[in-house]
Amino acid sequence: MQIKLDNLKKTYSGPSGIVTAVNGISLEIPEKNIFGIIGRSGAGKSSLVRLISLLEKPDEGQVFYGDKRVDNLTNHELILRRRKIGMIFQNFNLFTSRSAARNIAYPLEICGASSSFIKSRVEEMLALVGLEDKADSPVSALSGGQKQRIAIARALATDPDVLFCDEATSALDPQTTISILNLIRDIQKKIGLTVVMITHQMEVVRDACEQVAVVDAGRIVEQGKVKDIFNCPKSEVTREFVRGMSWNSKSRLVRWSDEGGQFVLHFRGEKTGNPVMSTLAKKFDVEFNIRAGGIQHIESEDFGTMLVDFSGSKTEIQKALSFLKEQGIIVEDISQS
Structure with a gap:
């Protein structure tokens, strides 16, 4: 399911007056893709997602699912459309009074499915998330990762064409986060879903998404393929996300000095192995003087990052920087940021 946003705007009344949470956002989210929306706290990403997922209506603008406009649906049409939208949340939102299986069954019960269909579908969903043996387990007996797997199974029970993941890994430890992201990627490929991941963690974007939009102050400040944005972030907000990112077990980063580091060098693909320096x-x-260096693996391609200081005459340093750029190395002077 392709999603298109056309000039969305949304304001709220707050203690200090009117707050513009979404300010003229236009965006296309391709079908059968894992698309990331990232922003800092208060950037407007959560408000944007509430509009995209039809939980709220925009003050201005339009939302399209495929060729159909959906922000102006009648109440009945909205109920039917929402049944084809799956959502998972940071805090799982599971019913503690229900077992794992009965949590998955809940949306099917609401839709009026037969008991035989519900039983079969629940078994199928438990197998999909690898928890066949947890059907009768109370929610309190599940680990955080298992709870999120049950939440994923519940979100997919009604066979949605869009899945929204709202900070779905923020409450999990790093290793469990990796396993949940791997699961979401595997399910997306198997089912062909459109997945929209809302996060403040650049690691989630790096490890799961194919494309990303960076939101700040209610606007999109940058968007594109994840590997392109990681290799050459254009906005200061994106550069801050990339600089502050932790490195997972698939990445190799060594930093031996917290001082200095005027230039960040970005290497891509085979250039990560060339003796350029x-x-x-x-x-x-x-x-x-190399202050830090490492390689990340993003979408089957290696990306190298090096934090470096140069010493010498200004003329020679400029020649050296020009040489690096001629070799296809992206050079970022962070002292100018």
Whole structure:
């Protein structure tokens, strides 16, 4: 299911007056894709997602699912459309009075499905998330990762065409986060869902998403393929997310100095293995001090990052930087940020 947003606006009344949470956002979310929406607290991402998922109506603008406008549906049409939308949340939102299986069954019961269909579908969903042996377990007996797997199973029980993940891994430890993201990726490929992930964690975008939109102050400040944005972030907000990102077990980062580091060098693909810095030292009268370096694996491609200081004459440093750019290395002077 492709989703298209056309000039969405949403305001709220707060203690200090009118707050513009979404300010003229237009966006296309491709079908059968894992799409990330990332922003800091208060950036407007949660308000935007409430509009996209039809939990609220925009003050202005339009929302399309495929070719059909959906922000102006009647109440009955809205109920039917929402049944094809799955949602998972940070705090799981499971019923503690129900077993794992009965939590998954709940949306099917609301839809009036037969008991035989519900039983079969619940078994299918438990198998999908790898918890066949937890059907009768009370929610209180499940770990955080297991609770989120049950929440995913419940969200998929009604066979939705769109799945929204609202900070779905924020309450989980790093290792469990990786397993949940792997599960979501596997399910997306198997079912062909459109998945929209809302997060403040750039690690989630890196490890799960194919495309991303960065939200700040109610506007989209940057969007595109994840690997392109990681390799060359254009907005300061995105650069801050990338710099502050932790590195997972698939990444290799070493930092041995918290001081210095004027330039960030971004290497992509085969360039991560080329002896560029060694060549630079032989060609130019400069010295360099590597403060940190590492390689990340994003969408089957390696991306290298190096934090470096150069010493020497201004002319020679400029020649060295020009050489790096000629080699296809992206050079970012963070002292100018």
